[in-house]
Amino acid sequence: MVVELISVGTELLLGNIVNTNAQYLSQKCAGLGLSVYYQSCVGDNAGRLAEAIRLAMSRCDVVILGGGLGPTEDDITKETAASVLGLELVEDAHTKERIKAYMGKGKEIPENNWKQAMVPVGAKVLDNDNGTAPGLIMEKDGTRLILLPGPPNELIPMFQESVIPYLKEIASSAIFSVMVKSCGIGESKVASMLEDIIGAQTNPTIATYAKTGEVDIRVTASASTEKEAKKLVKPVVEKIKERLKEAVFTTDEDVTLEEEVVRLLDKYELTLVTAESCTGGLLGGRLVNVPGVSDVYKAGFITYSNKAKRKYLDVSKNTLKKYGAVSKETAKEMAKGGVFQTDADICVAITGLAGPQGATDEKPVGLVYIACYIDDKVQVKEYHFKGNRNKVREQAVVRALDTVRRCILDKYQETARK
Amino acid sequence: MVVELISVGTELLLGNIVNTNAQYLSQKCAGLGLSVYYQSCVGDNAGRLAEAIRLAMSRCDVVILGGGLGPTEDDITKETAASVLGLELVEDAHTKERIKAYMGKGKEIPENNWKQAMVPVGAKVLDNDNGTAPGLIMEKDGTRLILLPGPPNELIPMFQESVIPYLKEIASSAIFSVMVKSCGIGESKVASMLEDIIGAQTNPTIATYAKTGEVDIRVTASASTEKEAKKLVKPVVEKIKERLKEAVFTTDEDVTLEEEVVRLLDKYELTLVTAESCTGGLLGGRLVNVPGVSDVYKAGFITYSNKAKRKYLDVSKNTLKKYGAVSKETAKEMAKGGVFQTDADICVAITGLAGPQGATDEKPVGLVYIACYIDDKVQVKEYHFKGNRNKVREQAVVRALDTVRRCILDKYQETARK
Numbered sequence: 001m002v003v004e005l006i007s008v009g010t011e012l013l014l015g016n017i018v019n020t021n022a023q024y025l026s027q028k029c030a031g032l033g034l035s036v037y038y039q040s041c042v043g044d045n046a047g048r049l050a051e052a053i054r055l056a057m058s059r060c061d062v063v064i065l066g067g068g069l070g071p072t073e074d075d076i077t078k079e080t081a082a083s084v085l086g087l088e089l090v091e092d093a094h095t096k097e098r099i100k101a102y103m104g105k106g107k108e109i110p111e112n113n114w115k116q117a118m119v120p121v122g123a124k125v126l127d128n129d130n131g132t133a134p135g136l137i138m139e140k141d142g143t144r145l146i147l148l149p150g151p152p153n154e155l156i157p158m159f160q161e162s163v164i165p166y167l168k169e170i171a172s173s174a175i176f177s178v179m180v181k182s183c184g185i186g187e188s189k190v191a192s193m194l195e196d197i198i199g200a201q202t203n204p205t206i207a208t209y210a211k212t213g214e215v216d217i218r219v220t221a222s223a224s225t226e227k228e229a230k231k232l233v234k235p236v237v238e239k240i241k242e243r244l245k246e247a248v249f250t251t252d253e254d255v256t257l258e259e260e261v262v263r264l265l266d267k268y269e270l271t272l273v274t275a276e277s278c279t280g281g282l283l284g285g286r287l288v289n290v291p292g293v294s295d296v297y298k299a300g301f302i303t304y305s306n307k308a309k310r311k312y313l314d315v316s317k318n319t320l321k322k323y324g325a326v327s328k329e330t331a332k333e334m335a336k337g338g339v340f341q342t343d344a345d346i347c348v349a350i351t352g353l354a355g356p357q358g359a360t361d362e363k364p365v366g367l368v369y370i371a372c373y374i375d376d377k378v379q380v381k382e383y384h385f386k387g388n389r390n391k392v393r394e395q396a397v398v399r400a401l402d403t404v405r406r407c408i409l410d411k412y413q414e415t416a417r418k
Numbered sequence: 419m420v421v422e423l424i425s426v427g428t429e430l431l432l433g434n435i436v437n438t439n440a441q442y443l444s445q446k447c448a449g450l451g452l453s454v455y456y457q458s459c460v461g462d463n464a465g466r467l468a469e470a471i472r473l474a475m476s477r478c479d480v481v482i483l484g485g486g487l488g489p490t491e492d493d494i495t496k497e498t499a500a501s502v503l504g505l506e507l508v509e510d511a512h513t514k515e516r517i518k519a520y521m522g523k524g525k526e527i528p529e530n531n532w533k534q535a536m537v538p539v540g541a542k543v544l545d546n547d548n549g550t551a552p553g554l555i556m557e558k559d560g561t562r563l564i565l566l567p568g569p570p571n572e573l574i575p576m577f578q579e580s581v582i583p584y585l586k587e588i589a590s591s592a593i594f595s596v597m598v599k600s601c602g603i604g605e606s607k608v609a610s611m612l613e614d615i616i617g618a619q620t621n622p623t624i625a626t627y628a629k630t631g632e633v634d635i636r637v638t639a640s641a642s643t644e645k646e647a648k649k650l651v652k653p654v655v656e657k658i659k660e661r662l663k664e665a666v667f668t669t670d671e672d673v674t675l676e677e678e679v680v681r682l683l684d685k686y687e688l689t690l691v692t693a694e695s696c697t698g699g700l701l702g703g704r705l706v707n708v709p710g711v712s713d714v715y716k717a718g719f720i721t722y723s724n725k726a727k728r729k730y731l732d733v734s735k736n737t738l739k740k741y742g743a744v745s746k747e748t749a750k751e752m753a754k755g756g757v758f759q760t761d762a763d764i765c766v767a768i769t770g771l772a773g774p775q776g777a778t779d780e781k782p783v784g785l786v787y788i789a790c791y792i793d794d795k796v797q798v799k800e801y802h803f804k805g806n807r808n809k810v811r812e813q814a815v816v817r818a819l820d821t822v823r824r825c826i827l828d829k830y831q832e833t834a835r836k
Contacts, residue, residue, distance in 0.1 A: 022433075023437070026432060037460070040457065281700060293698075393703075
């Protein structure tokens with residue numbers, strides 16, 4: 001099945017927002033074994049939108065539209081789609097009730113909201129738990145038109161809860177897919193380590209996705225039942241895990257690297273402290289992505305200046321003078337200082353040169369040291385990250401998280417997460 | 419002039435990456451007074467790409483393609499565009515020399531790189547300072563086709579340096595545009611405060627852009643010369659600044675809120691400390707976006723746990739017990755503690771409930787207190803931010819930066835930046 005995504009909204013054409021919906025939907029479709037051949041984006045203009053819908057229906061089996069379902073006059077996606085398909089709009093009592101409930105009892109509801117209760121005759125209505133505009137599915141000559149609200153916090157749960165089951169149902173075969181997430185090995189290295197596995201496979205298919213500091217491997221099988229597809233995926237996932245060993249940190253698509261780190265800290269009742277220089281708090285920020293992290297994350301020190309490194313982490317004046325702030329020695333003392341200051345079990349420290357200024361021949365931009373103190377021992381590694389200031393810092397944060405993860409695995413002789 | 423953007427790359431259709439190029443190019447085109455009517459995205463497939471180019475040329479004056487200019491066999495944008503326009507490819511000696519220089523002297527250059535030195539007959543070549551694939555501009559029947567390399571760190575400088583001057587040249591009129599950036603007033607409030615100004619204007623046009631915690635207002639005028647366009651823009655910008663007062667933090671498009679805060683700290687020789695709970699270091703991370711911030715940013719404390727608040731910021735046990743970690747009182751003590759711990763001039767502190775857990779009737783998710791200690795005085799404000807955990811935290815970071823900015827303006831009776 002071939003899919004086209006159409007994003008509707010003048011704010012996209014003005015560059016006001018970045019189209020994260022297109023990425024989300026594309027990734028999900030790939031996971032369902034659907035081929036997205038086109039993404040398009042048009043403004044809130046009836047003529048151009050109708051043209052885009054007609055074109056998409058002429059070349060695809062499933063057309064997914066996002067945006068333009070709201071209560072304002074600008075919102076014309078539903079009206080335009082219905083008119084292209086020659087369908088009338090009628091009031092849907094169920095949706096009207098839901099809008100009433102969502103807007104709150106007793107409150108006056110602005111008149112224009114009822115527009116959202118009008119649905120094309122024969123359309124399947126998808127309830128919206130996070131807003132007032134329902135989603136809609138229509139069909140003509142075997143082509144499916146799926147309309148979703150634009151805000152990601154409405155589109156994503158609706159796609160997850162209503163559209164994925166629908167797409168699985170209409171798909172000729174069942175699809176099962178697992179995401180193996182890894183950290184610490186570059187994308188081309190991963191690809192070459194898995195070359196024979198990837199080369200030998202047609203079902204399941206294997207695709208690698210590089211994110212900053214992370215490589216994810218999607219294994220997707222299609223079969224007549226989901227159970228059979230699962231059976232095809234399982235041995236391939238096992239092979240990949242064997243090959244990449246402890247670089248694999250999860251096979252659960254929804255688990256992030258910081259969540260896995262916090263899970264390990266929790267499991268072994270360990271506490272963590274962070275000491276950051278060039279990343280300036282971004283590592284702490286990633287850890288606090290995880291709700292309830294305060295049980296294991298004792299504190300963080302942002303010590304961008306040398307003075308702060310000395311005062312809060314007890315880095316010696318001599319070390320800073322002799323080796324500089326960006327050095328193995330300083331990183332080690334930062335990590336040690338973090339543990340001694342706080343009585344935490346682990347401290348991870350980052351010091352580096354994110355650029356653009358300050359580089360020398362010996363210390364180029366991208367040079368980062370990450371140290372980890374655990375069990376009275378401190379390890380430190382040197383990295384050379386590529387890219388601009390932000391890119392360097394993001395990579396350092398991911399590597400620091402991975403360093404903590406690997407230190408805990410080492411300590412408890414645990415291999416990659418089951 | 420009507421513009422269509424075509425992004426080329428299977429990685430976009432797989433959802434591997436988010437299409438930030440489309441946003442960048444759309445925003446820049448809007449600033450140049452060009453109307454982007456369509457964004458489309460196709461994979462590395464010659465047939466579908468040729469079709470997309472033909473369609474775009476039939477409905478637009480300028481077609482900008484990004485991606486698919488590299489050395490691999492997958493990279494077919496140039497070949498496909500040339501074939502649609504009926505142009506032959508010939509070797510460009512200048513580009514060949516540049517590739518040689520870029521790849522490094524004496525090094526062996528993989529054969530496939532020379533592919534990038536082939537250019538369509540008559541095309542204008544845009545030098546690439548950050549990679550090996552040059553950009554290209556072709557023309558047919560008055561429609562312009564602009565080909566740019568896909569990686570943002572190549573596309574953005576090339577657009578800035580070569581494409582903007584070209585577009586200005588071919589435009590029938592000169593465009594001048596200023597971005598007024600504001601913080602602390604919501605988008606709908608800004609819109610209503612400027613309603614009469616926006617309503618009265620057709621040239622310059624005024625458009626508002628809402629970012630997390632920030633509202634930017636673009637004022638764009640067209641005239642026969644840039645000087646005249648500037649003259650049209652100036653009084654409108656002045657009016658907006660008068661209306662929004664100190665909410666305006668810059669009229670320089672390239673200046674970020676954190677840069678403005680650091681500029682003010684620098685100017686008045688003030689030092690800053692941060693104390694973060696729910697944001698867990700994100701505020702520090704934003705400040706360290708600014709290179710050389712170590713002169714004014716003394717240190718940051720990430721005190722997500724109550725223990726850390728007590729130990730590093732000297733928040734009293736009694737305050738935490740009586741009022742809770744998310745309270746005015748705790749925020750104030752955190753800010754005070756930050757200054758006393760470090761001898762900095764200013765400490766900004768954030769404590770809040772980012773969710774999803776932990777909410778009560780009195781303290782809902784989104785409740786955040788931001789305190790600022792300066793000159794032996796501490797001020798604190800209560801905020802109710804909407805959205806999920808990340809959204810709440812992002813808004814808190816922006817408001818904390820803005821709080822520091824406004825405290826300094828207050829102290830020195832400075833109005834908005836000139």
